[in-house]
Each structure stands twice: as C-alpha cells, then as structure tokens.
Amino acid sequence: MSRVLVIGCGGVANVAIRKCCQVSEVFTELCIASRTKSKCDKLAAELEGKTATKITTAQVDADKVEEVVALIKSYQPDLVMNIALPYQDLTIMDACLECGVNYMDTANYEPEDIEEPEWKAAYEKRCKEKGFSAYFDYTWQWAYREKFEKAGLTALLGCGFDPGVTQAYCAYAKKHEFDTIDTIDILDCNGGDHGYPFATNFNPEVNLREVSAPGSYWEDGHWVEIPAMSIKREYNFDQVGEKDMYLLHHEEIESLAENIPEVKRIRFFMTFGQSYLTHMKCLENVGMLSTTPIEFEGQQIVPIKFLKALLPDPASLGPRTHGKTNIGCIFTGKKDGKDKTYYIYNVCDHQECYKEVASQAISYTTGVPAMCGALMLLTGKWTEKGVHTVEEFDPDPFLDALDKYGLPRSENHNPVLVD
Amino acid sequence: MSRVLVIGCGGVANVAIRKCCQVSEVFTELCIASRTKSKCDKLAAELEGKTATKITTAQVDADKVEEVVALIKSYQPDLVMNIALPYQDLTIMDACLECGVNYMDTANYEPEDIEEPEWKAAYEKRCKEKGFSAYFDYTWQWAYREKFEKAGLTALLGCGFDPGVTQAYCAYAKKHEFDTIDTIDILDCNGGDHGYPFATNFNPEVNLREVSAPGSYWEDGHWVEIPAMSIKREYNFDQVGEKDMYLLHHEEIESLAENIPEVKRIRFFMTFGQSYLTHMKCLENVGMLSTTPIEFEGQQIVPIKFLKALLPDPASLGPRTHGKTNIGCIFTGKKDGKDKTYYIYNVCDHQECYKEVASQAISYTTGVPAMCGALMLLTGKWTEKGVHTVEEFDPDPFLDALDKYGLPRSENHNPVLVD
Numbered sequence: 001m002s003r004v005l006v007i008g009c010g011g012v013a014n015v016a017i018r019k020c021c022q023v024s025e026v027f028t029e030l031c032i033a034s035r036t037k038s039k040c041d042k043l044a045a046e047l048e049g050k051t052a053t054k055i056t057t058a059q060v061d062a063d064k065v066e067e068v069v070a071l072i073k074s075y076q077p078d079l080v081m082n083i084a085l086p087y088q089d090l091t092i093m094d095a096c097l098e099c100g101v102n103y104m105d106t107a108n109y110e111p112e113d114i115e116e117p118e119w120k121a122a123y124e125k126r127c128k129e130k131g132f133s134a135y136f137d138y139t140w141q142w143a144y145r146e147k148f149e150k151a152g153l154t155a156l157l158g159c160g161f162d163p164g165v166t167q168a169y170c171a172y173a174k175k176h177e178f179d180t181i182d183t184i185d186i187l188d189c190n191g192g193d194h195g196y197p198f199a200t201n202f203n204p205e206v207n208l209r210e211v212s213a214p215g216s217y218w219e220d221g222h223w224v225e226i227p228a229m230s231i232k233r234e235y236n237f238d239q240v241g242e243k244d245m246y247l248l249h250h251e252e253i254e255s256l257a258e259n260i261p262e263v264k265r266i267r268f269f270m271t272f273g274q275s276y277l278t279h280m281k282c283l284e285n286v287g288m289l290s291t292t293p294i295e296f297e298g299q300q301i302v303p304i305k306f307l308k309a310l311l312p313d314p315a316s317l318g319p320r321t322h323g324k325t326n327i328g329c330i331f332t333g334k335k336d337g338k339d340k341t342y343y344i345y346n347v348c349d350h351q352e353c354y355k356e357v358a359s360q361a362i363s364y365t366t367g368v369p370a371m372c373g374a375l376m377l378l379t380g381k382w383t384e385k386g387v388h389t390v391e392e393f394d395p396d397p398f399l400d401a402l403d404k405y406g407l408p409r410s411e412n413h414n415p416v417l418v419d
Numbered sequence: 420m421s422r423v424l425v426i427g428c429g430g431v432a433n434v435a436i437r438k439c440c441q442v443s444e445v446f447t448e449l450c451i452a453s454r455t456k457s458k459c460d461k462l463a464a465e466l467e468g469k470t471a472t473k474i475t476t477a478q479v480d481a482d483k484v485e486e487v488v489a490l491i492k493s494y495q496p497d498l499v500m501n502i503a504l505p506y507q508d509l510t511i512m513d514a515c516l517e518c519g520v521n522y523m524d525t526a527n528y529e530p531e532d533i534e535e536p537e538w539k540a541a542y543e544k545r546c547k548e549k550g551f552s553a554y555f556d557y558t559w560q561w562a563y564r565e566k567f568e569k570a571g572l573t574a575l576l577g578c579g580f581d582p583g584v585t586q587a588y589c590a591y592a593k594k595h596e597f598d599t600i601d602t603i604d605i606l607d608c609n610g611g612d613h614g615y616p617f618a619t620n621f622n623p624e625v626n627l628r629e630v631s632a633p634g635s636y637w638e639d640g641h642w643v644e645i646p647a648m649s650i651k652r653e654y655n656f657d658q659v660g661e662k663d664m665y666l667l668h669h670e671e672i673e674s675l676a677e678n679i680p681e682v683k684r685i686r687f688f689m690t691f692g693q694s695y696l697t698h699m700k701c702l703e704n705v706g707m708l709s710t711t712p713i714e715f716e717g718q719q720i721v722p723i724k725f726l727k728a729l730l731p732d733p734a735s736l737g738p739r740t741h742g743k744t745n746i747g748c749i750f751t752g753k754k755d756g757k758d759k760t761y762y763i764y765n766v767c768d769h770q771e772c773y774k775e776v777a778s779q780a781i782s783y784t785t786g787v788p789a790m791c792g793a794l795m796l797l798t799g800k801w802t803e804k805g806v807h808t809v810e811e812f813d814p815d816p817f818l819d820a821l822d823k824y825g826l827p828r829s830e831n832h833n834p835v836l837v838d
Contacts, residue, residue: 196704197701197704197705198701198704198705278697278701279701279704279705282616282617282697282698282701282702283701283702283705285616285617285698286616286617286698286702286707286726286729286730287729287730288705288707288726288729294728294729295728296720296725296728297718297720297724299716299718301715301716301720301725303729305716306715306720306722306725307705307707309713309715310705310706310707310713310722311705311706
C-alpha cells in the first residue's frame with residue numbers, strides 16, 4: 001500500500017508507470033506529473049480499466065522547487081520517482097528534503113545550460129580535481145549525502161539500466177562470484193534496427209555529446225582520459241552478434257570505483273554502427289550539430305534544433321525497431337585464491353517491449369529498473385538512509401524483481417574477454 | 420572597337436569581365452549590369468586604372484524583358500553576354516530579338532521554379548519525346564532558331580568550358596583528326612582541394628541536382644538513362660592523378676549527337692570525391708537537401724537553404740583551393756580508313772587562376788571561354804546567323820584564343836580509353 005509521485009511523462013516514464021501498474025499491490029496510488037499535463041492525462045486514460053492502481057495527474061514545472069514542494073505536500077507520496085530530464089535532479093531533491101520524502105532518479109544531474117558561469121566555474125574545478133571532462137558526474141548529488149542522512153531519508157541515484165542494473169550486477173558479482181574483483185567491463189550493445197538511414201533514440205544533442213565527448217576509464221586509482229571514440233573493440237554479443245563498440249565515459253564507473261575499492265580497471269563500451277557515426281560526423285562537419293544560433297532569414301536558429309525537427313521523432317521509432325539489446329558486465333578477479341571470469345547480462349527484444357508497453361527496448365531497459373528500484377524502497381528491501389547508488393544495496397531482491405518483471409539475467413562463467 | 424553588355428556579376432562573370440579587360444582593343448566599352456548594382460560598381464572600381472576598356476554599370480532585373488530591352492536601347496551594345504543564372508536565358512533572348520542585337524550565354528535555360536505547372540507539363544512531354552529526365556536541355560532555346568535567323572542575328576549557346584570548349588574540341592577532332600568519330604567521352608575532373616571537410620563550388624542545390632539526377636548517355640541513335648551515380652570509372656588524369664568519376668547527363672551530348680550524326684556513343688563523366696558523396700548522401704538522408712519547407716518555430720524553412728547558410732560561401736573557396744582541373748574529350752574513330760584514338764584537354768591550376776583573376780579554376784574555366792566566344796563574334800570569326808552551339812563554328816580561332824588567354828590545349832594521340 002503506497003502512494004508514488006512520478007515526475008516526467010516521456011518514453012522512460014511511460015514504461016516505468018506501465019510497469020508500476022502491473023504491480024498494483026505495491027503501487028496502489030500513482031500521481032503522474034509533468035510540465036505538460038495533457039501527456040499525463042493521455043497515459044492515464046490509456047491505463048484506465050487496465051490496472052488496479054489509482055492514477056491521478058498533475059501539472060508541475062520541476063525547475064521550480066516551490067512547485068514540486070506544493071505538489072508533494074498536496075499528494076503526500078511515500079516516494080518521488082524523478083523520471084524527467086536530469087536537469088531537474090537537484091530541485092526535486094531539494095523539494096524531497098523539504099517535505100521529508102524519499103527520492104529516486106535514473107540519471108546523474110547535469111545542468112541544462114553548460115555555459116552558465118557559476119556552474120561552469122564549478123565544473124572546471126571538478127574537471128581538474130577528478131581528471132575527466134564529462135558534464136555529468138556525482139559531485140552535485142553526492143553533496144546532498146549528509147542532508148539526506150540527517151533527514152532519515154533515502155535518495156537512490158541512477159536506477160535505470162546503465163547506470164543502475166549494471167551496478168547491481170557488480171554488487172552481485174562481488175557478493176556471490178568473487179572475493180576480489182580486478183576488472184569490470186560494462187558492455188552496452190544496441191542491436192536494434194529502425195530502418196531509417198539515420199535517427200536518434202534520444203534527443204540528438206544528448207547522442208552527440210556521447211560520441212563527441214572524450215572517453216575515460218578508471219585504472220590503478222585514477223581516471224585515464226582518451227580522445228573521443230579513439231578506443232574501438234569488436235565483440236560478439238549473445239543473441240545479437242558481432243558489433244563495433246567504443247570506450248565512453250559513463251557515470252557508474254565513478255561510484256563503482258569508490259564502492260569496490262580493490263578494482264584495478266573499470267571501462268564502459270557502447271556499440272555504434274558505422275552508418276550512425278558517419279552521419280554524425282558529416283552533420284558535425286557542416287555545422288548541423290552546433291548549439292550556437294546562426295542568423296537565417298532574420299531569425300536566430302540553433303542548427304541542432306533544426307536538425308531535431310527534421311529527424312524522425314524518437315517516439316516514432318518504437319513500432320519500427322527490430323532486434324535486441326544486450327547490456328551487462330564482464331568481470332575478472334579471484335575466488336578462493338583462483339583466477340576467475342564472469343559475465344552477467346540481459347538481452348531485451350525491441351518488438352516484444354513494444355508489444356508490452358508501446359516502447360522499444362531503449363526505454364524499456366531504463367523504465368523497468370526504475371520500477372524495480374521503487375519496489376525495493378517501498379517494500380523495505382532497501383532501507384539505507386542517505387544518498388546512494390545501486391551497488392550499495394543488496395542486489396539479490398532487485399535482480400529477482402528484474403527477472404520477474406521483464407529483464408531476466410543471463411550468465412556466462414567463461415566469457416570472451418575484451419582486450 | 421565594340422560595346423558589350425554583360426548581364427551578371429557572379430563568379431563566372433567576374434572572370435569573363437576581367438579577361439575582356441585584358442583585350443581592350445576589342446572590348447573597348449563594357450557595361451556590367453545585374454540585379455545588385457553595387458556588385459557591378461565594386462568590380463568596376465577594382466578594374467579602374469588597370470584597363471583601357473571603358474566600364475559602366477547598370478541595374479537590371481533580367482527576369483523582366485522590358486527592363487533588359489530598356490537597358491539595351493540605352494546602351495546600344497554590339498553583343499549581350501548573358502553570364503547570369505540560366506533562369507533568365509529566354510527573357511534576355513527575347514530582349515535581344517526585340518532590339519536586334521547578338522546574344523550569347525554559358526548554360527542551357529532551365530526554369531527557376533520546376534514545379535510551375537505550364538513548364539512542368541512541357542517538361543514531361545519533352546522527357547517522353549527525348550528519353551531523358553534532366554531539367555535542362557536545348558528544347559526551349561532551339562525554339563528560337565527561326566526567329567534569330569530571320570532577324571539576321573546570332574545566339575551562341577553554352578560557351579563556357581563544358582558545355583562550350585568541349586564542343587570546340589569535338590569540332591576540332593572532326594576537322595583535323597578524324598574522318599568519322601565513333602565515340603566521345605567527355606571527362607571533367609576537378610582535382611582541387613579547399614581544405615574543408617565539405618563545401619560546394621556552386622549553389623548546393625545545383626550540386627545536388629547533379630548527383631541525384633539520373634545519368635544518361637547517347638548510344639546508337641537514342642538516349643540510355645541510368646540510375647543516379649550508377650556508372651563509376653577510375654581514370655588517371657594528367658597532372659591530377661587517379662580519380663573516381665561518374666557518368667552524368669550533360670547538355671552538350673544532345674547537340675553533339677545532332678551535329679556529329681555518325682557518332683555511336685557520347686558519354687559525360689565528372690569526378691566526385693568519396694567524402695563529398697558521403698556528405699551529400701548523409702545530408703540527403705536526414706532531409707537537409709529537401710527543397711520543401713518545414714514548419715520550425717513558427718517559420719517555414721527550406722532545409723537546403725538553411726544548409727546553404729551553414730556552408731562556407733563558395734566565393735570564399737578561391738584563396739584556399741589548391742590543385743588542378745583537367746577537362747577534355749577522348750575520341751575513337753577512323754582516319755584514312757584506320758582506327759584512331761585522340762584525347763584533347765586543358766589542365767588549369769586553381770591557385771594560378773586565383774592570382775590572376777581572384778577566382779579559382781571552376782569559375783576561370785567557364786569565364787575565359789565566354790570571353791573568347793564573345794571575341795569570335797565581335798571580330799567576325801563566327802558569323803553564322805541563328806541559334807547555335809559551339810561545335811557548329813570553326814574551332815581553330817577559338818582554340819587559338821583559349822591557348823593565348825589562359826586555357827591552353829594538351830593532346831594525347833595514344834590515351835587510355837574509358838571502359
């Protein structure tokens with residue numbers, strides 16, 4: 001019996017909400033709130049009569065702490081699930097603290113305006129201190145640790161697939177498979193094909209940042225930063241096949257390095273098709289990916305926004321995307337004094353996801369873990385107070401829930417390792 | 420001693436006018452007219468004191484016959500050189516007829532608005548009759564043949580390099596090298612490098628039409644049309660090296676087929692670099708080459724126009740373009756009963772052109788033949804009345820002029836043939 005406030009009504013929220021409604025015995029009441037209330041109303045109408053969960057909707061501008069506070073005070077939820085853009089993580093955390101309610105999200109805070117002087121100065125300081133230049137990291141949310149602890153509240157950070165499930169895989173490996181872990185390679189493979197020569201699964205600006213930002217990995221106690229897309233590997237993924245993958249910076253590396261202190265190296269790889277990369281490069285070459293407005297016919301136009309208007313709506317890719325994702329972690333380490341390797345991963349089928357929740361696997365693999373994380377908090381499986389990432393909690397009930405609700409694990413005790 | 424009216428003040432006109440001013444004994448007076456008089460004034464100011472040619476300028480909207488007529492009546496030229504966009508060929512020809520003055524241009528008429536219903540119907544009829552689908556052809560200008568003949572006037576069509584010099588090469592081969600010509604391959608190679616990942620030498624819309632239009636060639640008395648860019652060859656060009664080239668439709672094939680009736684096959688090849696084609700393809704894939712406006716932030720925006728605003732101004736490429744062009748014709752045929760091959764071509768250096776006339780070789784190779792064609796008409800070397808293409812005139816004085824004024828011929832009596 002619980003009341004949950006979900007902030008956000010995009011692709012991932014859509015999946016998380018539909019999955020919550022499959023577990024009505026826990027999610028008895030749900031309020032869906034976003035800037036555009038009509039989106040929430042539409043989803044609520046679609047779920048009408050199909051779930052025992054009692055759904056209400058609300059309008060909220062999550063950039064404004066006072067609006068979130070007012071909504072929490074009026075709805076009185078047991079948990080706030082932030083499944084909006086990562087730009088609002090801090091304002092929603094502030095509101096949760098003010099109202100004394102638990103918080104969770106699916107992605108690290110990053111600012112909407114990376115040119116904002118005060119933030120930029122803090123970011124540049126952080127780059128120097130930590131040694132990597134990604135815009136997102138835990139600095140801003142870890143600063144809330146003491147506040148949440150003192151308030152006796154839990155903030156669960158980054159409970160999607162990666163970050164999220166990948167960290168639970170690490171906690172699971174540490175708990176059951178290894179005495180000490182030496183290396184972790186997180187492999188995120190999307191073998192889906194939407195049939196367009198070029199389209200992006202997310203906002204193209206976010207996609208661009210991924211491929212144009214320097215990569216970095218953790219080795220021997222410090223970050224190693226490399227030029228964008230400069231480390232490439234091939235890997236033959238179960239149920240997907242051979243794919244090119246590239247080393248990227250990814251947020252969970254940072255918390256894993258802190259929470260598994262003996263680890264010697266942590267890397268993150270994501271697959272990209274050659275056609276996707278070629279299109280990105282050509283668009284970048286002609287200036288179409290620029291975020292700086294240009295004067296055109298008397299208007300100020302931001303090229304990447306115009307490009308976004310030309311590209312297929314990411315939401316329209318669902319029905320046309322075929323193939324599977326395969327995301328997981330490969331470990332090397334020691335158990336009982338012996339060298340050991342272990343690979344734990346999930347394979348998810350785009351079309352099956354679409355049939356179930358009207359979204360393809362990219363949203364599904366983020367939305368389902370969000371629901372399962374909420375389930376852990378609401379059912380008292382995860383109770384630690386303070387600001388925490390997924391690997392800090394017991395992985396067993398979480399992975400059991402994932403097995404049950406659509407993202408079952410696969411294991412391989414003799415995997416091919418990445419060079 | 421002659422007065423010449425030049426309509427147009429873009430890249431090619433800039434070269435033609437500067438070259439005319441090197442031959443002041445013929446081009447004694449020149450009026451430069453365009454829609455934007457300030458461009459003409461700027462060029463006139465630059466030439467001030469550097470030439471004996473007396474230069475004046477005028478404003479004219481060449482879409483309007485009456486404006487061109489008024490200008491011709493006031494200036495009283497011996498010849499009108501149309502070096503504006505090919506959209507105005509017909510209005511300027513009408514004005515010349517009305518005023519009784521000779522006419523020349525550098526490119527086939529095509530309409531600015533290819534969706535205009537009356538033109539579109541005529542175009543579709545022509546496609547069926549002739550068997551190729553390029554937008555440009557001689558139909559519209561050849562319809563003026565009788566009018567120019569009756570008026571005792573000459574209209575010289577397409578006197579740039581290709582069309583233009585390539586046809587003079589054909590006339591020369593026919594006059595001096597062969598009794599009968601069996602095949603003609605026109606090879607247009609641009610080995611220039613401007614150092615940008617992507618930029619277009621012309622309006623990108625014109626560039627796009629080139630690579631996205633079906634190719635066609637003349638064989639055994641009829642046109643053969645092929646999918647765009649589907650016939651590719653490699654050729655090792657003198658002073659440029661090995662390049663990929665693609666079979667395109669090109670206007671001079673049509674008149675050559677008429678004027679060299681024994682010819683069995685005429686093809687046109689143009690070189691394109693892989694990077695250029697990849698960028699074009701990616702931009703096309705995302706819809707950036709579309710001419711259909713889309714709604715964006717309350718405005719109607721034509722994607723290809725927005726792209727044009729992002730790309731480097733073609734005029735800015737001149738100082739940065741290095742390398743050479745190589746354009747010419749390879750012939751097979753018979754002389755004195757024996758099989759024979761022959762290649763005649765010009766090699767032109769981008770940087771040398773830029774030093775001489777502040778334009779690179781793309782404009783230079785079109786502007787110099789325009790001046791030389793005007794020279795033929797003004798000095799009485801070419802006197803035939805009616806509407807004619809370059810191969811219908813004596814090639815000898817024209818090629819001599821080209822040798823002298825910057826585009827010297829090279830010859831090879833044992834060339835590598837194209838498959």
